[in-house]
Amino acid sequence: MGASGLTIGGANPQIAHVSLFFFCPPQAHETDDISYEEGHVNNSRGLQLFTCQWLPKNQDPKALIFIFHGYAMECSVTMKSTAVRLVKAGFAIYGIDYEGHGKSGGLQGLVNNFDNVVDDCSDHFTTICEKKENKGKLRFLLGESLGGAIALLVHKKKPHFWDGAVLVAPMCKIADDVKPHPVVISILTKLSKIIPTWKIIPTNDIIDLAFKVPEVRQAVRTNPYCYKGRPRLKTGYELLRVSTALEKELEKISLPFIVLHGGEDRVTDKSVSKQLYEVALSPDKTFKLYPGMWHGLLYGEPPENIDIVFSDIIGWLNEIVASGNARLENEIKAENDPFAQKTQ
Template sequence: MKKLRFEYEEEYIKNSRGVELFACRWVPSSSPRALVFLCHGYAMECSSFMRECGIRLAAAGYAVFGMDYEGHGRSKGARCYIKKFSNIVNDCYDYYTFISAQEEYKEKGRFLYGESMGGAVALLLHKKYPSFWNGAILVAPMCKISEKVKPHPVVINLLTRVEDIIPKWKIVPTKDVIDAAFKDPVKREEIRNNKLIYQDKPRLKTALEMLRTSMDLEETLHEITLPFLVLHGEADIVTDPEISKALFEKASTRDKTIKLYPGMWHGLTSGEPDANVDLVFADIVNWLDVRTGDSASLTTVTPIRGNNTSNVEKVVDGVSNNSQEKSKRPQATSTHLCGLNGGGRRLVHRSSM
C-alpha cells in the first residue's frame, strides 16, 4: 500500500461552556477517502498518545481529527474531572459536526474511532445522531467496567452518597491501569513519562460518571444501528472482552465485525509489540477501505446541509473570535487547512510528513 504525505496541525477552540479545548488533525495532501474522528480514552490525549493512530490513518488516505476532552491533555479544566459524561459527548458532537460541515468535507464519509472510554463516547455520539455517522471503530470499548478493576459494591454505595459533597476528591481506590493495560515495557514507560496523561487517582464524580455510563450502555446495546468494527484483546483486564462480544451479538446493525486477539492486552494500538500493533492497524485500515470503496454506502447517512457552528468558537491568540462581535460565527472555508486565514483559529503547530 502506498503511503500518502500528510500535514499535522493543532488549534484551540471553545466549547459551549466557554472552556478552551485543544484539537489536532492529520490531513493527507490529496483529497481524503473519508473523515475519521478520534475519541480518546480516560486520562489520555490525542496529540502524543494517539499520534500513531493519526499518522497511520492519514498515511492510508484518511483525514483524522482529534480533540482533548475538557480537563484532559492540553485542554483547560480541572484535570480529568468529568462533571457530566454528556459534556464530553456534546463537545465532540459540536466540533466534529462543525468539521464535517466544511465545504471540502461535506461529501466525505464520517467515521468515529473510539478507544476504551472513547468507545463509549463514540457509541453515545451515534445514539445522539444515529443517521449521521457512516460507521465506528471501537478498540477495547468501555461498555462495561471489568469486575477485575471495579470497586466493591459497598465502596460504590458509600462514594455515591458523598459525590455531590466532594466531587473532585481523588479518593477512588484503583489498581495501576498503565501496568494493566500496556504489555510492552518500553511503550509502557513512554506512556508513563507522558506528562499530558493523567496518572493520579480518579476523582470521585469522574469514576461514578464512567461507571453509570458503562452500565447504561450495557443495557442499551440493542439500540446500536451503525456499522462497526470492534477489536479487543482476549487478555484485557481493564475493559471486559465479553462485553464486546455482547455488543456484537446484541447490536441491531447488520454490518458488524468483531476481532478478538488472543494474548493481547487492553492497549491494542499503543501497548503491544510492534508486530501486534501492525496487525491491528491492518485490520482497521482494511475495514475502512472496504466501506469507503463503496460510494453507495456513504450516501445512506444524513447529508450535510449548511454549517453547524452554533457551539464552536475558534480561539485566536488566546481570545475567542466571538469576544468582539457576538453575532458572527466562524465560517468554514476551503482554506481551513492552509494557515491562520482558515477560520481564524490559533494555530499552535503545523508540519508536513
C-alpha cells in the same frame, strides 16, 4: 464484507490543578506527506478545548475519521501513531481532548458530566463534517476504551449522521479487575456529591494493566498531558454511570462497526464487546478477538501485534468506503435536486 462477521484473530488530592492550553510546534508532526495542525474551540461551559488534525498532503482524503481518546489520555501525543498510520492509508484524522484531559481546560482528571463531553465532541466533529471541503466524504468514528463508549454515544445523538465506527476495547463495561466492591461504589457515589474532586477511589494501576510493552508504560507516565493517580470521585462516578447505561442499550447501536478486543484485557470487558456484536441492530458488524493481547491494542502491544490490529482496521475501513453509502448518495442527490427528500 457480509452482513455480520465474527473473526477470532491473532499528587496531592487537595490541590486543584487547572490544565492550561498549549501549542506544540506543528513541525513535530509534519512530514512530506502529512500536514498537522493544532487549534482550540470554546465549549458551551466556557472551557477551551484542544483540537488537532492530521491530513494527507498529496491526495484528497478518501474519508474522515474522528478519534476519541481513552480516560486520562489525550490525542496529540498518545494517538499520534494511530493518526499517522491512518493518514498514510488515505484518511483525514481529527481529534479533540476532553475537558480535564490533555491540553484542554478544566481541573485535570475531572469530568463533571460525560454527557457534556459527548456534546462537545458531537458539536466539534459535526462542524468539521459540514465544511464545504468535507461535503461528500464518509464519516467514521474511532474510539479506544472510554473513547469507544463516547463514540457510541455520539452516534446515538445522530443515528443517521455517521457512516461507521471502529471500537477498540470500548468501555461498555468496566472490568471487575479495576472496579471497586459494590459497597465501596455505594459509599463513593454518595461522597462524589460532597467532595467530587478528591482522588480516593481504590483501584489498580491502569497503566500497568493496559499496556503490555514496558516502554509504552514509561512513555505514558512521563507524558505531562496524561492524568496520573486515582480517579477523582465525580469522574469515577461518571465512568461507572456511562458504562452501565451503555451496556443496557447495546441493541440500539445501528451504524456499521468493527469492535476489537484483546483476549487478556483486564481494563474493559471483552464479553460485553461480543455482546455488542451479537445484539446491535447494525446491518454490517464485525468482532475481532486477539488472544494474548491486552487493553492497549493501538500502541501498547509489540509492533507485530499492532500491525495485525491496524491491518484489520484499515481493511475494514477500505471495504466500507468501497461498498458505497446510501446516506452519501442521498446527500449528493439532494444537492443536485432541490426537491429531493433527505433521509437523515
